[in-house]
Amino acid sequence: MMNLDELGWNQFFEEQFEQYRNLGFIPARIAREHKNLYLTYCELGVLDAEVSGKFRHSAHSRGDFPSVGDWVAVDARPQEGRATIHAVLPRKSSFSRKAVLSGGMPDTGGKTEEQVLAANIDTVFLVCGLDGDFNVRRIERYLTVAWDSGAAPVIVLNKTDICPDTEACVSEVESVAFGVPIIPVSAKQNEGLDAVTGYLSTGKTVALLGSSGVGKSTIINSLLGTELLKVREVREYDGKGRHTTTSREMIVLPTGGVVIDTPGMREIQMWGDEEGLMRTFDDIAELAEGCRFSDCRHEREPGCAVREAIEDGELDAKRFGNYLKLQKELQHLARRKNTKKARQDERTRDKGYRLFHKERKELKDKGLL
Numbered sequence: 001m002m003n004l005d006e007l008g009w010n011q012f013f014e015e016q017f018e019q020y021r022n023l024g025f026i027p028a029r030i031a032r033e034h035k036n037l038y039l040t041y042c043e044l045g046v047l048d049a050e051v052s053g054k055f056r057h058s059a060h061s062r063g064d065f066p067s068v069g070d071w072v073a074v075d076a077r078p079q080e081g082r083a084t085i086h087a088v089l090p091r092k093s094s095f096s097r098k099a100v101l102s103g104g105m106p107d108t109g110g111k112t113e114e115q116v117l118a119a120n121i122d123t124v125f126l127v128c129g130l131d132g133d134f135n136v137r138r139i140e141r142y143l144t145v146a147w148d149s150g151a152a153p154v155i156v157l158n159k160t161d162i163c164p165d166t167e168a169c170v171s172e173v174e175s176v177a178f179g180v181p182i183i184p185v186s187a188k189q190n191e192g193l194d195a196v197t198g199y200l201s202t203g204k205t206v207a208l209l210g211s212s213g214v215g216k217s218t219i220i221n222s223l224l225g226t227e228l229l230k231v232r233e234v235r236e237y238d239g240k241g242r243h244t245t246t247s248r249e250m251i252v253l254p255t256g257g258v259v260i261d262t263p264g265m266r267e268i269q270m271w272g273d274e275e276g277l278m279r280t281f282d283d284i285a286e287l288a289e290g291c292r293f294s295d296c297r298h299e300r301e302p303g304c305a306v307r308e309a310i311e312d313g314e315l316d317a318k319r320f321g322n323y324l325k326l327q328k329e330l331q332h333l334a335r336r337k338n339t340k341k342a343r344q345d346e347r348t349r350d351k352g353y354r355l356f357h358k359e360r361k362e363l364k365d366k367g368l369l
Contacts, residue, residue: 029042030119032068055087122152124149146209187218188218205250
């Protein structure tokens with residue numbers, strides 16, 4: 001037996017679920033997924049689940065399917081330890097990326113699919129190692145996606161025990177993550193984790209994201225007080241590690257709160273709009289307001305406040321370069337999304353036309369038209 005409130009159930013989901021309760025379904029939360037097979041937590045305990053045939057047929061894209069952290073409406077068969085998923089409740093927040101192919105390469109073909117990494121999260125812990133993994137440009141990318149998720153980002157700088165100058169690294173991150181909490185920790189030495197546990201309480205959900213080898217599993221093991229998750233050492237010569245976590249998993253902490261662990265990602269493909277970009281690079285947006293022309297592209301236009309700031313040393317040229325790179329990715333993604341939506345709309349219209357003509361023919365055959 002499990003308590004829904006401890007799993008993160010609240011009034012928001014209760015209101016969304018009312019229509020399904022009337023059909024005899026019960027709420028459950030996705031704890032793990034693997035090739036469209038799901039492990040769910042509910043008031044009846046732990047149940048294996050699959051989506052219904054009707055759900056599978058009506059789903060338009062990969063992002064419509066359940067993901068770890070999702071609340072779903074299920075038809076439970078506790079005597080079998082199984083359940084059938086009939087609907088995914090609206091997400092309060094979701095951390096998504098552009099889907100990657102099975103070989104690990106970005107999907108650069110005709111398809112543009114969303115992959116939801118974690119859903120219904122309150123806080124995103126962006127974990128970065130203070131070793132060879134330390135990279136402020138990657139932190140900017142993660143922050144952009146985090147702001148788009150609807151959850152609050154927190155940057156966790158792990159491995160202070162091997163960092164020669166933690167304060168300098170914190171200061172460097174502060175210069176690109178305005179107003180975002182930054183927590184330096186050593187999960188291996190169990191130092192600084194009190195600040196992390198402050199975000200964990202009954203009913204709250206956090207997700208840990210970061211590259212492989214940054215110590216996400218070690219942090220979770222420290223929070224649990226036991227070696228639940230497998231940990232591998234990183235290579236000493238470049239600080240890179242292998243993917244310890246191979247699938248996303250939701251873990252309920254005995255002290256309260258829910259943690260979602262995710263596989264390491266060296267580069268996360270963007271999925272969202274430019275709102276997250278503007279929040280991450282609000283200093284550049286503020287500078288742009290001082291440009292002489294409202295449509296300034298910050299290239300060779302006269303009176304460009306952004307270029308002047310770079311020349312004066314007020315704005316880091318590498319930060320501006322990363323901003324342009326991410327902006328270009330998002331603009332390209334937006335064009336792909338619009339093309340995909342147009343194709344979907346056309347297919348929907350064609351399906352409606354075929355159904356209309358089929359019903360019309362049947363009425364004619366019966367002499368009713």
